[in-house]
Amino acid sequence: MNKLGDLAGEAPSSEHPKRSRSVVQDQVLANLKDALMSGVFLPGHVFSLRKLASSLGTSAMPVRESLNRLVAAHALEELPNGSVRVPKLSAKGLKEIFEIRLSIEAIATRIACETVGPSIVRDLREINDALLKSLKAMNMTEVLRLNQKFHFTIYEAADSEVLMPIIESLWLRCGPTMYYSFNSPNNLWDNSGHRLLQDAFKKKDPEAAQSAMVLDIGKTRDFLINQASIEQKAGPFASLGKVAV
Amino acid sequence: MNKLGDLAGEAPSSEHPKRSRSVVQDQVLANLKDALMSGVFLPGHVFSLRKLASSLGTSAMPVRESLNRLVAAHALEELPNGSVRVPKLSAKGLKEIFEIRLSIEAIATRIACETVGPSIVRDLREINDALLKSLKAMNMTEVLRLNQKFHFTIYEAADSEVLMPIIESLWLRCGPTMYYSFNSPNNLWDNSGHRLLQDAFKKKDPEAAQSAMVLDIGKTRDFLINQASIEQKAGPFASLGKVAV
DNA sequence: GATTAGTTACTGTGATCACGATTAGGGACT
DNA sequence: AGTCCCTAATCGTGATCACAGTAACTAATC
DSSP, rough: OOOSSSSSOOOSSSOOOOOOSSSSHHHHHHHHHHHHHTTTTTTEEOOOHHHHHHHHHSSHHHHHHHHHHHHHTSSSSOOOOSEOOOOOOOOOHHHHHHEEEEEHHHHHHHHHHHHTTTHHHHHHHHHHHHHHHHHTTTTTTHHHHHHHHHHHHHHHHHOOOOHHHHHHHHHHHHHHHHHHTTTSSSOOOHHHHHHHHHHHHHHHHHHHHHHHHHHHHHHHHHHHHHHHTTTTTTTSSSSSOOOOO | OOOOOOOOOOOTTTOOOOOOOHHHHHHHHHHEEEETTTTTOOOOEEEHHHHHHHHTSSSSHHHHHHHHHHHHTTTSEOTSSEEEEEEOOOHHHHHHHHHHHHHHHHHHHHHHHOOOOTTTHHHHHHHHHHHHHHHTTOHHHHHHHHHHHHHHHHHHOOOTTTTTHHHHHHHHHHHHHHHOOOHHHHHSOOHHHHHHHHHHHHHHHHHHHHHHHHHHHHHHHHHHHHHHHHHTTSTHHHHHHHHOO
């Protein structure tokens, strides 16, 4: 499973590629973030600095700094020997994260609904239409990607440099687990939250938008908690072996 | 301004110092965090990798990783040329941070009051007594340190790996500005919030504790916002530079 | 055949260097 | 005296290396 993304696929032994500024580290970081959100790495996966570097076609330095940033954002956790891995969320930790997500994303939703223009209504509808189509095709990877896009379209509208990093960190933390759980068979996605959200933004009703977001996240949380208790043996919450990179 | 702390002051050219594991980076990071919270660096201060390294008696590597982590936590911000500096908070940014602090720390306070044992009452009283003493002596550095200890005693009691990193990040972001503002002459510290908090924990009343915390943070916010408008010319709120991503 | 000891490969860490870009400073010319 | 250009110092970045600790694997011994 080489090459996480389409990062400059040249051989490491080639001559100096034209790099203007620190694009390398940014690309590596973006790649890793995307991979985490998309469920490329399972919870518990341990990263190897040199292997990751060579698989990305770069040296260890940019990977070191990227992993360091993800550790600082608690998207990855540090092992006693200094290695980093994708955290295995306990049921308690998962519940905590969603508790905070409820509060923070509710605030962001209210602010967004208070300040944003009407163009967001169309954006949200388009995203949700695509989501429903992917849901019908049972393409859960795409469903999760579009769900993320739906939520972040709202949060970006809040235009807060304080809220956004917190929300991103929370999503990075529960992303791997979410991906894992929503790939299970008995998965029925409830779209009522998204509908209520669109209605609230159409009517520019911040209170309604806020409670709709609380409802939407609450449903996701309940599903995940339920899955956690089902998959307690083989799921990402138990001891699962490492996955080759 | 050499030597932030008492970090291994040996000459870099000496023989191998006995280092068991990655204590160096941890010490550097702890030093920088402490310095930020204590107001050693003013908002706008630009860091130089090599100078910081030599002033700390180490090489560039541990400093690089520490600064990187602080950037990831938004405690420092990245300039277009890759240098990092202490952010100059705009009045809007400061207001946002305190808005989130109100929500997050209120939750942490409620959880703490619900779960923690009675020993916290004594701890809080001791800290607040020392705070009042330092206040009488007009030792504002000590007051700020004890205020931080008071708050974090509560937050640590909530025992959450989700809330604590968020709270720490928020304090790191507004720390330099707080230190700067509270060193001003016309500063009267209102201790009523701390008193109400202690009462609430004594009676184990989570709701009262939560609203007392909201009150306490709100008072600090109002004072800071007021200071911001006073010092609009020369203070840390002056012409806010671009905010790099 | 099971256990233990020894060796080998691999881990992150810290230090150092080359590179390109940016910046500040000084000198010369108008 | 003011302005402009050139140079030198400094910046972060990416690559590479030595080191110490650890984990795993192999081989020898009981």
